[in-house]
Amino acid sequence: MLVRVRSPGVQAALDLLRVVGRGLRHLAVGLLALLILFEEWGWEPLRRALIWLGRIPIMRRIEAAVARLSPPAALVVLLLPTLGLVPVKLLALWLIAQGAALAGLMVIVVAKVIGTAVLAWLFALTQPALMRMPWFAAGYRRWYGWKEALFARVRASWAWRTGRAVKLRVRRWVRWQGT
Secondary structure: OOOOOOOHHHHHHHHHHHHHHHHHHHHHHHHHHHHHHHHHHHHHHHHHHHHHHHHOHHHHHHHHHHHOOOHHHHHHHHHHHHHHHHHHHHHHHHHHHOOOHHHHHHHHHHHHHHHHHHHHHHHHHHHHHHOOOHHHHHHHHHHHHHHHHHHHHHHHOHHHHHHHHHHHHHHHHHHHHHO
């Protein structure tokens, strides 16, 4: 039997790497969680805001055509807006590099809001076709479970509960002021 003996210095370096790696992983998960929360909080309201587009006759035809797509075509249609935002993001980076940081940031924010709205709208139209692809359906179920677990943790947090309580008190106060 081969036994590896590490010097205390090597062991300390390995321990430090593990701690740093764990911290970076937690940071990455936290940043991803913030991104997901932003997407989710904006997803439904933005999707509902785009429903008015469905009243326009040409948009009804586009929606009907997208809803009839095959699963692979639906996936392509869903991914197109993401690819379409790459030049906009490059423009934002160029603006920032030119010293127009506020303008670049505004381009990113506007692109994110519009992109989220379009993606939510397209996903609602393509989801039935996409769910017919086993790999997509399995990935979506896994994603949805992870997202719901994340939301459960956020909703159980002190900050969330406090924010909800403050929001409720403000609403009650506003109603009381209006009477």
